[in-house]
Amino acid sequence: MATKRNYEMTNELLLESAKQAFLANGFKDTKLRDVCRQANLTTGAFYKHFKSKDDLLEQLVDPLLEDLKNVYLNQINDAIETMNKDNVKDVLLHQILNMDAIIHGVYQNEDIAELLLFKTNGSKYNNLAEIITKFFAENVLKTIIAMQEKGIITDNFVIDKRQIHFFVYSNTATFYDILKHSFAESETVKLYQKLCQFNYYGWINFLGL
Incomplete structure (x- = not known):
């Protein structure tokens, strides 16, 4: 039991040290030895817990990324069911x-969110905007197909994946x-809601609603 606990404590210590180093220096400029x-x-101890610096980053940010994805998936699935x-x-x-939720x-996990959004240059998350766009575009496409199936929009509506992207x-x-401006959460919500309302009319026109 003690050995297992020591392993867990070492794992947590490495994650916390990496988080602080990545936030201070960015992923690309952080050295494992630091x-x-x-x-x-020692680096020997490190490799008992993680395969690489990339693996370390993944274990730091993937839980938040998956949580946020699941929040939206539940939201979109409920929307499709009830619309x-x-x-x-x-x-x-x-x-x-x-996007209130x-x-x-993001604000409940500010350190990890900052790391994921702004400090991952040189990693597989370097092009995070495209990764996020792909996720949301897939769900918008799924919603449009559901609208067609429910007769909300005409079957003649031509789905253009490039435009949606x-x-x-x-x-x-x-x-x-x-997010780059580091506003308070309430201000970010207000600003995004205005953006949401602006985009809303574009989608209404695009979908012919």
Whole structure:
């Protein structure tokens, strides 16, 4: 039991040391030896816990990334289940485009969110805006298909994945810009809600609602 506990404590110590180093220097410019030195551990001890610096970063940020994805997936699945011709505009504005819960999740995990969003240059998350855009674009596409199946929009509506990608990317890029300014959570929510309302009319026109 003690050995297991020591292993867990060492793992947590390395994660915390890495988080502080990544936040201070960025992923690319952080050396493993610096992480180990800060944790008072050898590189040999490090490799008993992590395969690489990339593995270390993944274990730091993936739990938050997965949590945020699941929050939105639950939100979008509920929207698809409940939407109909009468409520589709309300569902579009308050569920499909709404990011209040995502913003709250980001602010509840500020250190990891800052690391994920702004400190991962040189890692597989370097192009995070595209990764996020792909995720949201896939869910927008799933929603549009559901709208067609429910007769909310006509079967003649032509799905253009390229257009959808660019529409979603423009929103993602603006959201990034808002987060870069480090506003209070309430201010970020207000700003994003204005962006959401702005985009809402574009989607209404695009979908012919």
